[in-house]
Amino acid sequence: MKIRLVNEGVFEPIDDIQTALSAPKAGFYWIDADVDDLTELQPLFSLHDLAVEDCLSDEEQRPKIEIYENHYFIVVNSIRFDDEEIFLRALNIFLGRHFIITVTNQKINEIRSLKPMLWEQEVSGPDRFLYLLVDLVVDNYFTVGDRIEAKIEKLEEDILMHTKKSHLSEIIGLRSEILWLKKVLGPQKEVINTLNKKDLRLIDDQLQKYFSDIYENAVKISETFETYRDLMSNLREAYQSSIANRANEIMRVFTAMTTIFMPLTIITGIYGMNFDDMPELHWKYGYISIIGLMISLGIGMFFVFRKKDWI
Structure with a gap:
């Protein structure tokens, strides 16, 4: 005090x-x-x-x-x-x-x-x-x-x-x-x-x-x-x-990725079937051609989505 x-x-x-x-x-x-x-x-x-x-x-x-x-x-x-x-x-x-x-x-x-x-x-x-x-x-x-x-x-x-x-x-x-x-x-x-x-x-x-x-x-x-x-x-x-907004952004990216891989999955699904008579299976450049097609398709879709501002 x-x-x-x-x-x-x-x-x-x-x-x-x-x-x-x-x-x-x-x-x-x-x-x-x-x-x-x-x-x-x-x-x-x-x-x-x-x-x-x-x-x-x-x-x-x-x-x-x-x-x-x-x-x-x-x-x-x-x-x-x-x-x-x-x-x-x-x-x-x-x-x-x-x-x-x-x-x-x-x-x-x-x-x-x-x-x-x-x-x-x-x-x-x-x-x-x-x-x-x-x-x-x-x-x-x-x-x-x-x-x-x-x-x-x-x-x-x-x-x-x-x-x-x-x-x-x-x-x-x-x-x-x-x-x-x-x-x-x-x-x-x-x-x-x-x-x-x-x-x-x-x-x-x-x-x-x-x-x-x-x-x-x-x-x-x-x-x-x-x-x-x-x-x-x-x-x-x-x-x-x-x-x-962040959740929507994440979902949009996942959706775009799923869309890009969808045609690639279709291609691999077709060539994954166990048929003997498929012409491309015995083609010398078949494997390289399919891989190149899949890469080109994926990259092409990616740039299309970027141009449209989807991803």
């Missing part, structure tokens, strides 16, 4: 947690905590039992905002994409009048990226801290969306050039991830809308209007992932069409 006094973007480490219980002369306290630290923090800051229980739960938390007497409890999901799977990490936030507590199970990049922004914008209020953090979380969805779009385009190119059976599992897996993420974006969008519209006494009225920009971005993200879902459906159709 790290405790910092933040005033005009400048960080001052605090060693004694008791210091953060009362409001500072200027600035606010930022407590960056792990889930295990909540046992100590709950009685000191009067954190609501239900909010702490949600943080300690192993179950996946939906984005939400809970309004309690002396603090707000906000859950938003940070996103990460490693080219194989999409990961959502819950970011639990307790917002008070003079403090903000961030609680995570894993390291979240947005918190690391936030530190220089606090200094650049000379942040001195926990509500401003909340705004910048939520803004970073939402913006990161655009970054992940761009990577997903690039993966879809590459997958489409691979399917059109060299279709493989493994492509189907990639399509199904990525589409499932996008559908799952689409369900999560709905509640998160509503949380941001609440921060934008509801009368919240712990958030400055002027600052609250800025949440409308974040909400618009959240709506764009939701629409973008809806588009990705449609693209994955189109990609699956393209895969099935490519497989069908």
Whole structure:
């Protein structure tokens, strides 16, 4: 657990947690905590039992905002994409009048990226801290969306050039991830809308209007992932069409080969009969002539089929 006094973007480490219980002369306290630290923090800051229980739960938390007497409890999901799977990490936030507590199970990049922004914008209020953090979380969805779009385009190119059976599992897996993420974006969008519209006494009225920009971005993200879902459906159709075309191509080649060998089979069948009176059987050049006829016939049919683009 790290405790910092933040005033005009400048960080001052605090060693004694008791210091953060009362409001500072200027600035606010930022407590960056792990889930295990909540046992100590709950009685000191009067954190609501239900909010702490949600943080300690192993179950996946939906984005939400809970309004309690002396603090707000906000859950938003940070996103990460490693080219194989999409990961959502819950970011639990307790917002008070003079403090903000961030609680995570894993390291979240947005918190690391936030530190220089606090200094650049000379942040001195926990509500401003909340705004910048939520803004970073939402913006990161655009970054992940761009990577997903690039993966879809590459997958489409691979399917059109060299279709493989493994492509189907990639399509199904990525589409499932996008559908799952689409369900999560709905509640998160509503949380941001609440921060934008509801009368919240712990958030400055002027600052609250800025949440409308974040909400618009959240709506764009939701629409973008809806588009990705449609693209994955189109990609699956393209895969099935490519497989069908390849099967048709193979069948066309086999059919052409069968057609070429059919007259050759007839010739060998005729001369394979056990009749004594067949003039060509005793001809000196009969064998060579028949072989030459069969080769000429096969080559001739091959070029005729190539000219008609049958093979």
